[in-house]
Amino acid sequence: MFRWFESLIDAFKEPVDGMPPQQVWRFYAFYLRQVWPVFAAAIVVGFCVAVVEVSLFGFIGRIVDMAKGVPAADFFHLHGRELLGMALVALVARPVFNSLHDLLVNQAIVPSLTNRIRWQNHRYVIRQSLGFFQNDYAGRIANRIMQTGGSLRESAVQIVDAIWYVVIYTGSAIALFAHADVWLAVPLFVWVFAYIGLLWIFIPRIKQRSWKASEARSKLMGRIVDGYSNVLTLKLFAHTRREEAYVAEAMAEQTDKLRRMTRLTTAMDASITTLNGFLIAGTTALALWLWKEGHVTVGAIALSTGLVIRINNMSGWIMWVVNGIFENVGTVQDGITTIAQPRAVQDREGAMPLEVTNGSVHFRDIHFHYGKKGGVIAGLDLAVRAGEKIGVVGPSGAGKSTLVNVLLRLYDLEGGRITIDGQDIAQVTQESLRSQIGVVTQDTSLLHRSIRDNILYGRPDAGEAHIQEAVRKARADEFIPTLVDGEGRVGYEALVGERGVKLSGGQRQRIAIARVLLKDAPILVLDEATSALDSEAEAAIQESLDILMQGKTVIAIAHRLSTIARMDRLVVLDKGRVVETGTHAELVARDGLYARLWKRQTGGFVAVEDVPA
Template sequence: MLFRWFEALIDAFKDPVDGMPPTSVWRFYAFYLRQVWPVFAVAIAVGFMVAIVEVSLFGFIGRIVDMARGAPAADFFRQHGNELLWMGFVALIVRPLAIGVHDLLVNQAIVPSLTNRIRWQNHRYVIRQSLGFFQNDYAGRIANRIMQTGGALRESAVQIVDAIWYVTIYTGSAIVLFAQADLWLAVPLVAWVFAYVGLLAFFIPRIKQRSWLASEARSKLMGRIVDGYGNVLTLKLFAHTRREEAYVADAMAEQTDKLRRMTRVTTALDASITTLNGFLIVGTSALALWLWSEGRVTVGAIALSTGLVIRINNMSGWIMWVVNGIFENVGTVQDGITTISRPRAVQDRKGAMPLEVTSGAVHFHDIHFHYGKQGGVIAGLELAVRAGEKIGLVGPSGAGKSTLVNVLLRLYDLEAGRILIDGQDIAGVTQESLRSQIGVVTQDTSLLHRSIRDNILYGRPDASEAQIAEAVRKARADEFIPALVDGEGRTGYEALVGERGVKLSGGQRQRIAIARVLLKDAPILVLDEATSALDSEAEAAIQDSLDLLMQGKTVIAIAHRLSTIARMDRLVVLDKGRIVETGTHAGLVARDGLYARLWKRQTGGFVAVEDESA
């Protein structure tokens, strides 16, 4: 019950303000820590109490020595019983209680919940980035930075709180206690403090910089490893295991070199602090003994000073590693910021409303777009698609067919022009509502590494079993789903499909994708090379499912295999981002233009086309 109370202090899944996290390291820290400031404030207060109690124990040692020397053994407990009881109460009750509360706050509230809140909020922000964001980086590196940034920020924040109190209380209290005995006794410690701070000021910025570089190299290494695992079939098909090993080894060598550069500075700092601590122990002990020989301090002061400087020596080593860890973690956070704190290229406008589709008419009005290259992929394109019309987009590679679909889905924002759906500018509606009204079947069907059921339910999460079964039947996926078995013995709808659906054939993946879109039942349908990855037999089998899928919808279909779209109501021929021809299949063949040349090159395609003159 006690654990649960502390664990509930921080909600790991609290939604953030939907804005870009700060790009400055310290503002990035403040952005997340101020969300949980009450817990951190209590942790700071308890940390202060723990540090005071720890120092008081060393004061007790000196006091006990002096009490033992100043009273006969027979009267010792009678004279000092109350003071001894107080010391026992502090050691047996106050100290365990303070440390226990500190550990509960850190281990039960802060470590699991704050770490995962940072990860959750970073993930929520990054997952809404544009398609281009993910295409320009390794998925593994992005995931690695999301995971490591949360842990590094939390760890360094807790370390900073603990280190500040221990340094402040231990050194401050020690100086006061030494000065009370004799001002000269505090001189070595004061000199040590200045030298210690000077060493940290010299080394820590170098550790921070090199830690950032090491973290960046680690993320690069992770990205290359995950990239190889994610494309292991290509690696094996081309027999490039050694080439892949060399590719990863190159990143690993870079990461090792940068890590060594960081640890060199750490080792130099360790040697410097150890040498400095030796001077502190010898100097303080020698001075205490000399002062005692002169009758200026008591034996208790010797015990206090030597015990406390040995404790400070141990603590300084701990502080060094903590400070090193702090700035190593700060470097990791700094590395994470480079990925996490980027503005979103595609964002909903303020006050964007949901798209309302009444008929499904689509109008591309004087649109311009390119992918950062000189010249336009699409330049001044004008195209109106009537509600319920089925059009096919045709053209050579690079003509702008897939780009047209990408800007319709608002995976990228236009540079000029407008796209209207039932008269509504898609730039002024929410992205979620826009994409919920458009069903897409692509050439490279990507399935999630989850069960068949979960993949189909992606089309409509609240669908009933009967609706799932109907979509599967129409997609003709019921012919193979019952026979599926995964590596852990799950069967049918519960079988996992493997990463990106690798355990299924191309035709099976495509049928699952069609079932998913059938279940979605969006009024606008996009077929982007939907059958080009299939052989002619699989294409013919799936064509019937596609015909069912297209019924009653506005359809925009892209295909290099012209036979798959020759039955469309209208064909639109693109070349270099412009419409160069439009018409029916028969009319375009008779015109003997670009479409006719493409058609002749394919000798009529792979599937029979109905004679439109009949």
């Protein structure tokens, strides 16, 4: 039975890939519409639960009236069937409807809808551009995705429950009171309007302050996670107290905004409690006076007093439910600011997979500025022949890494085109483009998973023989068997730590090379691949890079000119343009920018005289 209810909502159903709505009510509708049959069932069952609960209070007054003036010996004989009906409602209908409600909410809606929202939000956000993630805390993004799913589901369920309790309890109470005597319903009428007025005053303010508190909470989470992610930097610079103060500032802001919200909830609680006191006292006094005047029965006194006390308790519950609803709505609003953002880089409609036959790359009059004034790349033209290995050099800020970023389409060009084998990369799918390009970067980032998982990231379906071959070619087979993590896993099963911190720079780079070897893409980009290593480690890894480059079109970027001097051709960039091109010997002889850069650099493990003319 549990499994059947749990199967009603598929947590991993994928919607049409598009940006979620930015308006709050449309955002709710976007996700609730996907599970409307389950929510419709929950609404119907919630109605039945509320009707049963109210009927039990109606029984109290009815039993008092039935017992009045009837001999005890004849009571069950005269009213047995009615009492049996009441018992069936209490013993059968109430447990059945309550259990069905719990099954729909706890088994179908709570786990599955919450995680469907998180899953779909994650699917959308993970496809955002690189700039999206560079402009925010990773911890804040993750926090908003986790919070939004739970808050949306919680507030939706609370709304369903609260609506029926308000409508059924209040409506039936007014009907029951009016049936006894129309004047008995007057205090309840007055209370309803005053109660709605108080909610109208307080709730929008609570919602706004809840949004601010949630925003501050996300900021706090972002700062905490940022510190944990960069704990080595924190310790190297001995800035523990500075980091504490940085987090404390965000925590103080979050505390202040939370207090501002709770002040309103306390004021609302006090106001409604006072109003409820007037309802209880007024209804009871009026019922006693009407009984004294002979207008109502003793049962009406029991019914009205019991029901207003129940309404008093219910109004307190509804107050906190409504408060919780708008707190959650505020959290959802905060999440929307991150989740419902347009993607800066998207596949064009009808984009086809990239097909690489040779591997030629052509940059045609490209322009890109990262949204800044002034040029990073301005009018660059560069053709790389299939199988050619070029080195890209130039001073800092010349546009070398930007060239790689736009080739991988991490950003869209502002002008010009980049083609691979004649195909415009803006017209093909991003996944197919990046699957055809292998990249080894300076800052090798490994996932906090096993060595095997990190290598398999290059080609998830690779067999053990291919893994071993890639590891051997990368010269990583020397150290992998010796690795042991904190939980005793060894070799390929050892976890590497966040961003690979448990490995040395050279070890991380060899794992990265093995990963790219396994990928075996026809185009290879080396972006400062050895600049973070010492000369000895660089010399050891250079052999692996030579193996990696065989048979591929290669674009290699390096500040250390000695590492790329043996390339087929060198391209010198300055201020986003190609200013020189040729072999190492030709450029040195030309005595231009490259020659000046070369003369500034000393050391290195490839001597000038070793470089063929």
